[in-house]
Amino acid sequence: MARSILFVHAHPDDESIGTGATMAHYAAQGAHVTLVTCTLGEEGEIHVPELAQLEAAQADQLGGYRLTELRSALAALGTIDARMLGGAGRYRDSGMMGTLANEHPRAFWGADLEEASMHLVEIMDEVRPQVVVTYDANGFYGHPDHIQAHRVAMRASEIAAERGFGPSKIYWTAMPLSVLKAGVEALADSTDNPFAAVTDVADFPFGTPDEEVAACIDGSDHHDAKVAALKAHATQIPETSWLYSIAGNFGQEFMGVEHYTLAHGVRGRGDGPYGWETDLFSGLPDGSPAAR
Numbered sequence: 001m002a003r004s005i006l007f008v009h010a011h012p013d014d015e016s017i018g019t020g021a022t023m024a025h026y027a028a029q030g031a032h033v034t035l036v037t038c039t040l041g042e043e044g045e046i047h048v049p050e051l052a053q054l055e056a057a058q059a060d061q062l063g064g065y066r067l068t069e070l071r072s073a074l075a076a077l078g079t080i081d082a083r084m085l086g087g088a089g090r091y092r093d094s095g096m097m098g099t100l101a102n103e104h105p106r107a108f109w110g111a112d113l114e115e116a117s118m119h120l121v122e123i124m125d126e127v128r129p130q131v132v133v134t135y136d137a138n139g140f141y142g143h144p145d146h147i148q149a150h151r152v153a154m155r156a157s158e159i160a161a162e163r164g165f166g167p168s169k170i171y172w173t174a175m176p177l178s179v180l181k182a183g184v185e186a187l188a189d190s191t192d193n194p195f196a197a198v199t200d201v202a203d204f205p206f207g208t209p210d211e212e213v214a215a216c217i218d219g220s221d222h223h224d225a226k227v228a229a230l231k232a233h234a235t236q237i238p239e240t241s242w243l244y245s246i247a248g249n250f251g252q253e254f255m256g257v258e259h260y261t262l263a264h265g266v267r268g269r270g271d272g273p274y275g276w277e278t279d280l281f282s283g284l285p286d287g288s289p290a291a292r
């Protein structure tokens with residue numbers, strides 16, 4: 001059976017920021033890589049001055065523009081089967097938690113869970129992913145669309161399993177505390193250190209104890225592709241972004257390596273002190289067992 005992996009993300013840019021190296025890694029291996037993006041990102045900031053008038057409060061065209069950014073980003077990552085949940089524009093970016101945009105009639109945060117999940121079930125029935133990747137229950141950092149993407153991905157996987165085509169493994173994006181700590185220390189001398197006020201990595205809304213992480217995907221061969229994908233999302237990620245500091249100054253291990261917890265399925269063989277899998281398909285009938 002050909003390898004099929006499905007990524008469920010909230011906004012255009014999340015796919016590159018959180019899983020860009022993993023997507024490029026599996027696309028390069030010839031796996032069928034499907035990305036489902038749940039909103040167009042209509043409520044985002046705009047870091048490109050000449051596009052400022054596209055913002056929600058003016059022309060309200062940022063969503064359409066971010067779709068073009070997404071297409072450019074995915075072209076950098078490889079052959080990706082890109083879908084919008086329910087079709088482009090069905091669910092709207094809900095804005096940050098507690099903002100007025102949460103109340104928009106099409107806000108993803110207020111979507112009917114069963115209806116939204118059925119849109120994903122249809123895609124899962126078509127592409128039959130052995131592996132699904134999404135966020136943890138907090139949406140990695142608490143954004144309402146990320147939390148809702150988690151809920152939809154998990155509910156759709158339940159329905160798919162009831163219908164005989166559920167994924168064998170479900171992963172949630174994760175940042176090991178050891179990596180987070182190393183990243184903060186590496187940025188300490190940076191002039192535009194975004195974490196200057198951080199005194200303890202526990203202050204971040206994300207961070208997973210290393211022993212709870214299940215997989216570490218080394219996509220450092222695709223570091224440049226991930227950086228190109230980030231640059232495609234120029235309205236969201238300014239050239240001064242700390243993401244580029246990490247990418248440029250501190251080696252590929254921060255940007256080219258992505259980590260996951262295992263939410264469903266049986267963990268395959270792994271490496272290192274915590275036995276982290278090096279392949280998300282590890283342990284599956286056609287999954288190559290992790291090299292020792």
Ligand SMILES: CC(=O)N[C@H]1[C@@H](O[C@@H]2[C@H](O)[C@H](O)[C@@H](O)[C@H](O)[C@H]2O)O[C@H](CO)[C@@H](O)[C@@H]1O
Binds near residue numbers: 014093
């Ligand atoms: C990575 C991600 O999920 N980005 C979201 C997020 O963007 C944040 C938002 O614009 C906030 O106002 C900024 O202070 C913060 O720096 C941004 O990361 O929320 C947006 C609105 O829902 C969303 O469009 C964007 O993709």
Ligand SMILES: [Zn+2]
Binds near residue numbers: 014
């Ligand atoms: Zn997002």
